[in-house]
Amino acid sequence: DGGITQSPKYLFRKEGQNVTLSCEQNLNHDAMYWYRQDPGQGLRLIYYSQIVNDFQKGDIAEGYSVSREKKESFPLTVTSAQKNPTAFYLCASSPRDGAQETQYFGPGTRLLVL
């Protein structure tokens, strides 16, 4: 059963702590993306990756980091430098990184600050 999985569903971060959100896909897609969703706003792109070992910053990359060591996996780390991390985080993938390519989304991770 192909798809995108994200874990955990809920994540709590303490002050000064780095946390990592997991994203795995078994769709054999080349491109993967991380978005942040805040109430009343559209999805905003954090980072994206077109190929293994390569990634680019999106519109709001400050305070976040990513890695792409495997085609199937694209973890996102929310660092202590991100001062307002509370949001719903969505991972997506597409067959290729083309402007006409449909992006498919995972179920999301909700990050809350303690």
Added chain:
Amino acid sequence: EDQVTQSPEALRLQEGESSSLNCSYTVSGLRGLFWYRQDPGKGPEFLFTLYSAGEEKEKERLKATLTKKESFLHITAPKPEDSATYLCAVSGQNFVFGPGTRLSVLP
């Protein structure tokens, strides 16, 4: 700069009451327009991709249309299970999402 707006922000319909959601966009060189459905606390679910003005696509009670400046998502005889937030996105230089329309269908 590519921009997407959606209207209305929220829409409440009675079951069976057809209506349309609007997605207006400004983009330099549209490469694709995408509609998604999002349920509370879940990831967006892909519905349609439209590539050129005049194109239409249908799925059950939903029909998406595209002009050079906007797209409409028509909902015919909606049911309570159609209640969700509907997101529009455009692809030009970047992939840009609108803020969504929150649809409630009352029984």
